[in-house]
Amino acid sequence: MKKCFQIHADDNAATLLEDCDGGGVEVIGGSPAGVTLVEPIRLGHKVALCDIKPGAAIIKFGIPIGVATQPIRAGEWIHLHNCRSRVDERSSTLDVETGAPTDVVYE
Amino acid sequence: MSCMNNPLSFQGFLRDDGRKGIRNVVLVVYTVECASHVALEIARGEPDAHVVGFSGCYDNAYAIRLMLALARHPNVGAVLAVGLGCEYTQPAKIAEVVRKSGRPAEWFYIQEHGGTLKSIELGKRIVRSLRDTMRESARLAPMSVNELVVGAECGGSDGTSGLAGNPVVGRFFDLLVGRGGTAVFEETVEMIGLGEVLRSRAATDEARAAVSRAYDKAVRYCRSVRQYSISPGNFAGGLTTIEEKSMGAFVKSGSSPIQGVIRVAEQPGGPGLWLLDSVPDEHFMQFGYTNPNDTEGIMDLISAGAHIVLFITGRGSVIGSPIAPLIKITGNRETFHRLQDDMDFDASRVLTGEVTMTGAAEELFSLITAVAAGKLTRPEILGHREQFITYKHQDPSRLRAC
Numbered sequence: 001m002k003k004c005f006q007i008h009a010d011d012n013a014a015t016l017l018e019d020c021d022g023g024g025v026e027v028i029g030g031s032p033a034g035v036t037l038v039e040p041i042r043l044g045h046k047v048a049l050c051d052i053k054p055g056a057a058i059i060k061f062g063i064p065i066g067v068a069t070q071p072i073r074a075g076e077w078i079h080l081h082n083c084r085s086r087v088d089e090r091s092s093t094l095d096v097e098t099g100a101p102t103d104v105v106y107e
Numbered sequence: 108m109s110c111m112n113n114p115l116s117f118q119g120f121l122r123d124d125g126r127k128g129i130r131n132v133v134l135v136v137y138t139v140e141c142a143s144h145v146a147l148e149i150a151r152g153e154p155d156a157h158v159v160g161f162s163g164c165y166d167n168a169y170a171i172r173l174m175l176a177l178a179r180h181p182n183v184g185a186v187l188a189v190g191l192g193c194e195y196t197q198p199a200k201i202a203e204v205v206r207k208s209g210r211p212a213e214w215f216y217i218q219e220h221g222g223t224l225k226s227i228e229l230g231k232r233i234v235r236s237l238r239d240t241m242r243e244s245a246r247l248a249p250m251s252v253n254e255l256v257v258g259a260e261c262g263g264s265d266g267t268s269g270l271a272g273n274p275v276v277g278r279f280f281d282l283l284v285g286r287g288g289t290a291v292f293e294e295t296v297e298m299i300g301l302g303e304v305l306r307s308r309a310a311t312d313e314a315r316a317a318v319s320r321a322y323d324k325a326v327r328y329c330r331s332v333r334q335y336s337i338s339p340g341n342f343a344g345g346l347t348t349i350e351e352k353s354m355g356a357f358v359k360s361g362s363s364p365i366q367g368v369i370r371v372a373e374q375p376g377g378p379g380l381w382l383l384d385s386v387p388d389e390h391f392m393q394f395g396y397t398n399p400n401d402t403e404g405i406m407d408l409i410s411a412g413a414h415i416v417l418f419i420t421g422r423g424s425v426i427g428s429p430i431a432p433l434i435k436i437t438g439n440r441e442t443f444h445r446l447q448d449d450m451d452f453d454a455s456r457v458l459t460g461e462v463t464m465t466g467a468a469e470e471l472f473s474l475i476t477a478v479a480a481g482k483l484t485r486p487e488i489l490g491h492r493e494q495f496i497t498y499k500h501q502d503p504s505r506l507r508a509c
Binding site: 005007015016017042043044045046058060061063064065066078079080083084085086087088089090091094095097098099100101 | 265266267269270299300301304326329330333334335337338339340341342343344345346347348349350351354355358421439441458459
């Protein structure tokens with residue numbers, strides 16, 4: 001079974017330790033002990049461990065690392081498309097797959 | 108606190124100022140971009156000859172302080188400063204300051220020596236002579252881990268950096284500080300969101316005030332330039348916000364109390380863990396840029412006297428450094444295998460349960476003492492010596508504030 005890692009007991013997000021196409025994943029250090037991915041999530045990216053309401057904090061390392069911008073279901077990928085920083089406005093404009101800027105015109 | 112009870116010692120190079128180095132390097136310093144090709148050609152193929160330089164024609168007090176700190180780094184045994192002849196930065200003065208530190212030093216202007224080929228020939232002759240003098244007069248002295256200064260910085264971070272790479276380095280820093288050594292970490296712009304955590308780690312009230320000042324300035328800086336220290340590769344690697352990256356980066360400091368804040372080119376005031384503030388101060392040209400790339404941050408740590416710099420990467424990186432060896436650590440197994448030629452240490456094994464966090468930190472400790480004793484790191488073997496010195500303003504009156 002593929003694995004993800006929950007760092008702190010308060011976390012509602014866990015980090016994938018390998019690329020995963022979907023389905024059941026073991027949550028190391030976690031409660032619950034497993035989560036079912038509803039979409040592919042890559043190594044190093046985060047999965048929601050429970051349903052998260054818009055405006056609620058995304059918790060990792062036991063601290064808020066951002067705010068949900070739309071409803072997030074357990075097993076969904078958490079990233080730029082549904083989570084924004086509380087300080088950095090620019091990051092919400094970046095390409096969700098590559099992180100490349102979309103706000104600078106080259107020509 | 109650890110299973111290693113005997114102080115680990117090795118042979119160091121004793122300098123006249125009492126500091127000890129783990130390498131014996133001839134440093135070629137160029138004082139303007141126009142002299143860079145000649146400087147690089149002088150060092151090409153010369154064993155133990157490294158190059159640093161400043162590209163600007165107009166001088167900058169910060170850049171000069173940084174160059175002087177690098178030229179008198181404990182790993183440097185001799186210096187050749189090379190200028191074109193038009194620029195503000197004075198190679199003669201660099202050589203003079205270096206000589207006062209007890210190291211042999213020479214300088215010349217390219218314009219006075221007939222151009223590229225003659226200058227390269229002259230420079231090579233000087234470097235060889237400096238190297239002979241440096242080697243003949245080298246004083247070897249036993250050196251132990253409590254005399255080591257180790258820096259850490261991360262670059263190309265991804266979701267594994269905060270899980271494995273940085274925590275292993277943090278645990279190593281705890282071991283090093285526990286054994287009387289000195290550890291330096293930086294990147295206050297990658298601590299945004301962690302003001303309270305940072306303040307709670309200060310060793311004294313004075314240190315708390317200094318840490319607070321450095322943190323608040325980093326926040327003002329990021330707001331002012333509307334750029335947080337997070338890059339496309341970080342996002343692609345799974346980091347979603349600067350707050351997330353900050354926490355993952357901060358764990359590389361370990362858990363020791365922060366003794367105080369030093370600024371670029373300043374040396375730690377004693378053993379223990381120190382925070383290096385490399386963010387520019389506000390001045391008439393506003394801030395300028397803080398660490399524009401990874402290499403700039405590495406130079407800052409070396410300017411603080413780091414004998415060795417640990418570089419933690421998730422996505423992968425192929426840089427090295429002059430003067431002080433760079434050790435490449437990754438918590439990403441795929442990166443370790445894909446960039447195996449460039450990587451020194453695989454911290455991803457703590458995620459698969461092959462090794463405990465403490466076990467990995469102790470392995471890293473052994474690797475670092477081996478490097479201190481002369482073992483070459485992957486970037487050294489591959490010949491990576493990227494360097495970068497930029498225009499910046501840090502108010503000299505605030506040096507040694509803490």
